[in-house]
Amino acid sequence: MSDSTCSRRDFVATTAGALAATTLVPSLGAQPPVTRPMGAVKVTAVKTYKLRQALYVEVQSDAGVSGWGECAPNNKDVVQVFVQTGLVQHVVGRSVWDSEPIWHDCFYANSDLGPSGPLLNAIAGIDIALWDLKGKLAGVPTWQLLGGRYRERQRVYGSFAVDGGRRMTADQAARKAASFVERGYTAVKLRMQIRERNLNPHPDPTIPYVKAVRAAIGPTVELLVDINNGYTAARAIERGRWLQDEMGVRYYEEPTSMQQLHELAQVSEALDLFIVAGENEHSRWQHRDLIDIAKVDVLNPDVSKAGGITEVKRIAALGQATSKRIMLHNTRPGILTHASLAVIASISNAAEYLEYSDPDDYQSLTALSAETLPVVNGELVIPSRPGLGIELDPAAVARAVVA
């Protein structure tokens, strides 16, 4: 965009931009800020940071401002290599405003490697960083560029996992759930992590764990239950009725295998519970199948898995066209939570909760930013600072890199 009429708001003339060029990215401080229309800013480099509990992505621009993104933490080594060898060449040199065409090129250049999983996790990190960068350049919160704001705060559920009973006892699970409630959370999610490889376990650990957690949190706190793909349809229906009738559960997540959408449809048709699925579906096409074939009630894509903010906004639009709510899967405080909140702010069909993992369990990440969003009365306030509203210390991120 060389058209000088576009430079009504020269980028470096903005307060945020001018300061950012000199202080936001100290490692680039030696480079002079580029004076050009904001619409002409280009990506100069993509850096990845493999941390103990996360994989961060930094997208640098010729305006001296960086955006930060996060890939899902499943196999950080593979995703890091994917970003560095498969995606970077489709990002560097491009306009920061071309986030959709960049997404498109990253995806179609690599989709022979599978149109889900690592490719979409890798794209997610870059896409989130681009949206952070665009907001910082414009000096507005990212949700403002995503179509505006429907809400100023978002209720969360405290989420914890028991690995089919191997990671913690039922008593420990009860104590973990109670600790969320003591800190003001009004909802908790018990992730059973039974998995397909342990299908229909007998005796079923769901029963003692749900009983223990329900007893610990009392009757009024919302209890969501995630089976993590561990049942066949018949068992899922039987257990769902018990959860609803005996344990006051309303949200029932992935009771059957993610490979068996017709089984999930049987469960959806049999039960009055809200059936939740989508953390293992990473594209608009896979979420279309969850809607059309599995007939789920609530979609829970993860912004760091499902191709970033761009793709989750698309999934939200599909949900709007089919009366499905979006309850984002979100397992990390920090960048991912901020990105999730930007999406939630900007969609009409956000469900009543966002997932939130205990930030005390992720201190290696929360130490990297100025503040960790506090949960107040069970809610997070949606940040209104430019970009995703997270102020990472780049030097601290660099120091936290692990081999």
Add this chain to the structure above:
Amino acid sequence: MSSAAFRVPNGSAAAETDRRAWLRSALARGAQAAPTDVTIAKVETFRMDDALFVKVTASDGSVGWGETDADNPPIMDAFIQNGLRQRVTGQSIWDAERLWDTMFYRQHDHGPGGALAGSISGIDIACWDLRARLLGLSVSQLLGGRYRERIRAYGSFGVGFGRNMTVEQAVAQARTFIAQGFTAVKLRMQMRELNQDSPADPVLTYARAVREAIGPQVDLLVDINNGYSAARGIVMARRLREEFNILFLEEPVSDQTHAETAAVVRAVDVPIIAGEKEYTRWQLRELIVMGQPDILNPDTIKAGGLTEMKKIAVIADTYGKPIICHNTRPTLGTAASLHFIAAIPNCGPLIEFVDVTRHRDLIGCMRRTVVFADGHLQVPTGPGLGVEVDETAVRRRVVR
């Protein structure tokens, strides 16, 4: 804003002090954000015989322009003035999706398509123009970026089932398009449900004459405008393909009967287009799932504006359907459609356009308008929609 949560593991006291100072400055900087508080101050309509323009003025004096469907400007004008304007005035200019929802859900007892969706479109487009101008960006950049800088256009003309244009006039119009540089033309038969399966059907006569006039190299599209049953639609689709090598066939059957559209789609090889009479994400999705057309042609100034068209494009792409914008207005509406087309992956790749010599007075109301060259429309570069309205000229053409 809590600072107590900031923890530094294994850090020296000095390092922590430096970092805290840096972070404090970063937070203070971020707190003074951009034009987040700009609101919509005024929504004005400019009704002409052949167009309805919408002007949105923001609280900081910034202006954006949009256009609604021109099927019935008085009704759209009244809808905006008496149903929609009050809902958006005073609201944040940035809340594109919430503004859309507010206009739609407050008024959809009047029917969720047609006049309501068209009226919303004008305000929505003007707001996108204004937002992009506030940031010094083009609308397509703000919509997610530009996949392309230009798009091949087809020249479109309607013959009113033979009543508005003789065969000779149709031939002359097609030749005019070729002389202007178009490499594709669309013959709109405008047959309508009212003449369903009429024995006086002139389509073969017109298609033969136009094909002979444009020669074999130019792409020919035919739009029946809903005039057939499925059975006759199948027969005619085959004949038009075999005898005149048409590229696409548009709306062979009624837009009220998606099952008939699906029957034609399954039976014939020529790609079927539909979607100009479907509005909003929900109607386009039903058309896709039930009618299964090969290509969709929603209209930016009819289907709900840029906010809704982006959602329609997502749904279309998810179901593997390209979009060829229906586009009959030569200035603001075309500019909005070009920015939309630039910002979606699943583009036709074609766009409808008109004979600009038939719209000289309206085009005369623009200080700067869209550029057609080498058979292509160029996507304007901005700011905003990248076209400029001459308000004084518009006011001279306003009708009361």
